[in-house]
Amino acid sequence: MFRRPLRLATLLASTLVLASPAYAVTEIQWWHAMTGGNNDIVNRLADDFNTSQSDYKVVPSFKGSYPDTMNAGIAAFRAGTAPHIMQVFEVGTATMMSAKGAIKPVNQLMKDAGEPFDPNNYLPAITGYYSTSKGEMLSFPFNSSSMVMWVNLDALKKADIAEIPKTWPEVFEDAKKLKAAGYTTCGFSNAWATWAHIEQFSAWHNVPIGSKANGLDGFDTELKFNTPLHVKHLQTLIDLQKDKTYDYSGRANASESRFSSGECPIFLTSSGYYASAKGTAKFNFTSAPMPYYPEVAGAPQNSIIGGASLWVMGGKKPEEYRGVAKFFTFLSDTNRQARLHQESGYLPITKAAYEKTKADGFYEKNPILQTPLRELTNKEPTENSRGLRFGNMVQMRDIWAEEMEAALAGQKTAQAALDAAVTRGNAMLRTFEKSAK
Template sequence: MTPTKLGFTITIAAAMLGGDATAQTEIRMWFGLGGRLQEEVLAQCERFNAAQDEVNLVCSREGTYDEIFNQAMAAVRAGNQPHILQVVDRGTGTMMLSGAAIPAYELVDRLGIDVNWDDYFDAIGNYYADREGNLWAFPFNSSTAMVYYNTGALEAAGYDAFPRTWEEFDALLYALRDEAGYDCSLAWTIDLWSDLEQFSAIHDIPVATRNNGYEGLDAELVVNQTRVVQHFEMQQRWFDDGILEYNPDFEVRRDLFVNGTCPIFFNSIAGFTSTQALAEASGIEWTVAELPHYADVTPINNLVGGAALWTMAGFSDEEYEAIGRFYAFLAQPDQQIAWSDGTGYFPVTESAYRSLVDSGYYQEPDNINRDLAVRSLLRAEPTVNSMGIRLGNYVEIRNILTEEIQQALTGTQTMQQAFDEGVRRGNELLRRFEATYPGTELP
C-alpha cells in the first residue's frame, strides 16, 4: 500500500462470515455520538446483530469524545477496556503512541482479511495513517465543515448564489442586516475546527511545523504567523459591529438558524439530517455551501473530521475474529449508504459514494448539495498542510487558543496578542507531550 492509496473495502472469506460457532462471541464498542447520531449508531449495531448469529455486539455511549477517551485509558489500566473504541480525529497521534490499540493494518494481516485500500478516499485515510500510508484505525463517521444558509434570506439581501470568497461573505453579512433587515446575520462561536483547521487546510498554510506534527513530536505551533490571525480579526469586527449572535452552545446556534432568527451558521455536514428535521417544522428553506476562501487563493481540499474505530489490545483471537466480522459488515456499500442517509456523514469509500451518485441520490430534493462535502475533499490532492493535524495535547491546545480569543473579543488584548499567547502556552504543552515519550517517533 502507498501513502496516497488508503481506501478500504473489506471482503472476508466465507468461512469467517459464515462460521461454525455454536455460541456467540460478545464484543463491546464505546462511542461518543449523542442525540440523533446516537440513535443511528445503535441502529447500525442492531442491524449487525440481526444479520448474523455468531457475534453479539454491545454498543454504548459512554460520554462525549473526550470523556470516552479518558474513560477508555482508565479501563485499559484496569484491564476492562472495550473491544472497539471510537476516537475523534484529533486523538490519532495519542492513540498511536499509547500502546493500547492494535493498528488496523496489523489486524487485517492477523485475520487474513482482503482489503482494497485503493477504494478509500485519500483525504480521509491520511488522517488515520502512519507515514508509510498504513491505516491504524477504520474510519467510521467522516464529515467536513459546511456553511448552512437560509435561501430566502439571501434572496432578500439581493443574492442569487452563495458567495465563494470571504470578501464576498463579509459583504453578505452586512447586506443581510442592511438590505434584508436581520438583526443577526450569523449564529457564531469560536470554532477552531472551521476557522483555524479547515481554514488552514483550504488555504494551504501550516498550523504547526514538522508537517503539522506528522514528522515529529518536536513540532511547534505557527498559527500566530499566518493569515488565520487576520481571519479572526475580521470575525472580531463582525462581533464588534453586532451583526452576529455569539453563543458557544451548538444547539442554541442551530435553533437560531432553524427558527429563522439568524440566516447563516457553520456546522458539520453530519448535522444535515437533524437540521432538515428541525427546519421542516419551522418552514424555512435552506441548503449548504462549501466554506469560502480568500479571493487570492485557489482552494485545496477540506480536512476530514469525525472519528475512527480503534481496535483495542488485550483480547483473544476469537474476539478479534468477531471484531473483524463487524468491520466487514460496516464496509458493505449498503451499510455505508444507510449510515450516510441516516446521519449526514458521507461514505468513506469511492465505491459507496459512486453508488449514491449513480443512483441519483444527490439529485433528490431532500439531498441537494449534500455531495458538496465530498467534493470539497476531492478538489485537490492533499498537501502536507491539508492531510491533517497530529499534535499531542491538542484538545487542551484548542481550549487555550479559545480562551485567548475570548479575551480578544472582550477587548482585553488584540487578536494578534491572543494568538501569540495561545501559541506560547500551546507550545509548552507540546514540549510536555514530547517529554512524555522521550526518544519516540510517530509512526
C-alpha cells in the first residue's frame, strides 16, 4: 500500500530536478550579416558549438547588410532587446567605441569569465584595429578580410591577355581588350565603392585618408582624399564609364554576382568573397593584389583590413556572458580557425592558425587565399596605412559614394565631387566629436 505514493513522490522529484534551472540551456543571440556560403559557415559554427556542450545554445540570426545589422543592434539596445553578440563591420568601430554602456569590452568579458585570452595570440594587423591605444581589445575578431582583385582567367585567355594586370594602367588597357572580346557591359568593376577607391586606394598608395593617422590617433581629424592622385583616379573612372570599360556596381556588395556570373571579368571586392565565388563561378578564376599607379613613390604600400568583428552588448546576465566567453574560446581553436580561413577566404585571426595552414602546405595548392595576407604584410604599416577610425563612418561612406556617383553620372567634375565629399565628411566628423564627448 506504500508503493503507489512512493512512485508518485519519485516521479515528482524527478520532474522537479529536470525542471531545475541548473539544467536549463542559456540562449546566446548572435546577430550577423553573412550571406551565401558564409551564412552556411556561421550556422555550422553555431551548431558545432551547441553540440560540443549542453549549457549554452548560440542562436544566429541574419539581420541584413552590415549597416542594417548595426542599425538594428543599436535600435534594439535602446529598446532593451539587444542581442548578446553583434557582428559589426570595421568602419563601425569608432561608433561602437563611443557608445558608452552599450558594449562590454571583450578583454573584460574573458577576464570576468576566467577564459584563457591573450591578445598577442591574434594577428597584430587585426587586433590593433579593434583595440584601444593601451592595447585593450574591445571586440572579438571574426571575419577579417582585405580587398583583392578577382580575375576571370578564362576571360583573359579569350582576350589574349597573357598576364594578370598589376597596375591601374594595365587594368584599364586590359579592360578595353576584354570589351573587344565580348564582355561589352563591363570590362572591370568593384563592390564597396568607397572602400575600393578611397580607403584601400589611399592606404595602398601610402597617402592619407585623413589626419591623425586616419583617425586612429584621435577623433579630431580632417579628411584629405581630394588630392591630385585621387582626382586623377576618379576622372579616369568617369571617362571609362562612358563606354562601359569601367561600370559602377553600387555602394555595397550586392553586385558581386557580376563577377561569378561572368559579366565582369575583373572585379575588386573582399577576399571574403571566396566562398561565394567558389560555389557559383563556372570558370577558372584567381585573386591578385589590388592594382596601383607605378609613378607613385613607394606604391604599393600595404592594404588595410575589412570585414567585421563580434561586439558583446551590455546589460546581460553573468551566466550569459560566461556563455559568450566560452563561445569565443571555441572560435579561437587553432584547427577551427584554420578550417574557417580555408573555407571562407577570410583571414586566420590567430598566428597559430596561420602557421598551421602554411605548415600543412595549403597555400602552395591554394595561393588564392594568401593574396590578402601578402597585401596586409607587403610593407610595414605607416601613418597612412595602419587603418582608419572615423566616427559616423557608415553615414560618411554614403556621402562619399553619393559624390562619386554624381561625378560618374557627369553631374560634377572629379575635383568638385571629392572636394564636396571631404567638406561634407568633415562636418559629420565635427558632429560626431560633440556626441562622443
